[in-house]
Amino acid sequence: MSLEDYGWDETWAEKLAQAEDNRGIPARVISEHRSEYKVHTGKADISAKAAGRLYHAPFKQTELPAVGDWVVVDDTDVRGKATIRGVLPRKSTFSRKVAGKNSNEQVMATNLDTVWIVSTFGADLNPARLERYIALVVESGARPVIILAKSDLVELTEPIIESLQERIQNVPIYAVSAKAQIGLSNLRQYIAPGQTIALLGSSGVGKSTLINHFVGHELLHTASVREKDGKGRHTTTHRELIFLPTGGLLIDTPGMRELQLWRRDDNLDKSFSDIDDIAVECRFSDCSHETEPGCAVIAAVESGDLSEERINNYMKLKKELSYLDRKTDVQAEQAERKKWKAVSKEQRRLTQQHKGNKKR
Ligand SMILES: Nc1nc2c(ncn2[C@@H]2O[C@H](COP(=O)(O)OP(=O)(O)OP(=O)(O)O)[C@@H](O)[C@H]2O)c(=O)[nH]1
Ligand SMILES: [Mg+2]
Numbered sequence: 577m578s579l580e581d582y583g584w585d586e587t588w589a590e591k592l593a594q595a596e597d598n599r600g601i602p603a604r605v606i607s608e609h610r611s612e613y614k615v616h617t618g619k620a621d622i623s624a625k626a627a628g629r630l631y632h633a634p635f636k637q638t639e640l641p642a643v644g645d646w647v648v649v650d651d652t653d654v655r656g657k658a659t660i661r662g663v664l665p666r667k668s669t670f671s672r673k674v675a676g677k678n679s680n681e682q683v684m685a686t687n688l689d690t691v692w693i694v695s696t697f698g699a700d701l702n703p704a705r706l707e708r709y710i711a712l713v714v715e716s717g718a719r720p721v722i723i724l725a726k727s728d729l730v731e732l733t734e735p736i737i738e739s740l741q742e743r744i745q746n747v748p749i750y751a752v753s754a755k756a757q758i759g760l761s762n763l764r765q766y767i768a769p770g771q772t773i774a775l776l777g778s779s780g781v782g783k784s785t786l787i788n789h790f791v792g793h794e795l796l797h798t799a800s801v802r803e804k805d806g807k808g809r810h811t812t813t814h815r816e817l818i819f820l821p822t823g824g825l826l827i828d829t830p831g832m833r834e835l836q837l838w839r840r841d842d843n844l845d846k847s848f849s850d851i852d853d854i855a856v857e858c859r860f861s862d863c864s865h866e867t868e869p870g871c872a873v874i875a876a877v878e879s880g881d882l883s884e885e886r887i888n889n890y891m892k893l894k895k896e897l898s899y900l901d902r903k904t905d906v907q908a909e910q911a912e913r914k915k916w917k918a919v920s921k922e923q924r925r926l927t928q929q930h931k932g933n934k935k936r
């Protein structure tokens with residue numbers, strides 16, 4: 577194994593050369609458990625802790641080492657523990673908002689190329705939630721792919737995939753079964769040396785089972801879903817980066833209970849405020865920054881002030897958000913329908929009661 581197997585390349589070497597403190601060797605964070613890290617150095621997996629200064633200002637909570645990060649570690653101390661001196665600037669950061677007033681951003685994994693958003697065909701299949709995941713993934717800078725797992729449990733997958741694909745147009749959707757070995761070859765295109773893929777989704781959808789399939793043996797613990805409601809048992813308890821013998825890296829994550837998201841409208845502005853600052857200068861106030869003359873955003877990309885990657889992420893997210901708006905409409909409609917159902921049920925009850933009273 578080498579660092580290259582873990583995704584190290586010239587770009588990272590450059591980032592290392594430019595790091596303010598690069599005394600030590602590069603390594604990739606493969607797991608984190610209560611501030612105990614495991615990192616891979618190209619030769620071995622070693623235990624590490626983050627240097628004390630990383631826990632204080634000017635460093636933010638979100639800048640602490642996370643699974644997927646490239647870090648600089650120094651020699652191991654007497655107890656065989658290395659110190660993480662710094663984190664190299666991330667290529668992508670997948671984070672979510674968590675409840676609570678203070679530290680409300682939680683970094684889940686970093687430097688991802690692709691995220692497999694895993695769901696099943698059953699009760700867990702929730703298009704609106706898939707869209708929320710997609711928006712998060714796109715904003716992180718990674719590419720989303722939707723996987724509907726356990727396809728062996730449904731008779732006809734095509735109509736479901738088709739109608740979902742109609743709603744979610746620019747993200748590929750695959751039906752797979754790790755158990756019956758169906759559709760897995762479609763996923764192989766994402767697995768390549770140095771490429772990092774994280775798996776996200778509710779507990780019990782089969783994330784660890786999928787990873788075991790690509791590893792080739794039962795590396796990760798899996799457990800059956802609960803009989804009474806088909807819910808998972810939160811078997812995977814921490815995030816872990818797994819090296820595939822065939823090349824490529826998969827990150828297993830614990831099933832998410834609740835994916836708390838931003839209030840959509842203001843977050844697009846917040847997370848891309850740099851672009852909005854530039855957009856003020858556009859000739860047209862409703863500029864889409866795609867083809868319009870006098871567009872300050874296009875000009876900034878051309879002059880190199882704004883990276884192409886950033887504007888692409890912005891465009892992708894904007895597109896995805898238009899789906900989210902549609903989702904809101906659907907939800908409003910459903911709420912309305914539910915309300916009427918309740919009303920008519922109540923009416924039926926009253927009628928029955930009335931009849932009953934009459935009989936007496
Ligand atoms: N029928 C069927 N069952 C599957 C398939 N893949 C996984 N399972 C089962 O689903 C259950 C849950 O699988 P896991 O891989 O533990 O699910 P997970 O997403 O990792 O769950 P957490 O770790 O709790 O987040 C296990 O009993 C698996 O055997 C499949 O393709 N078909
Ligand atoms: Mg698991």
Ligand SMILES: [Zn+2]
Binds near residue numbers: 858
């Ligand atoms: Zn513009």
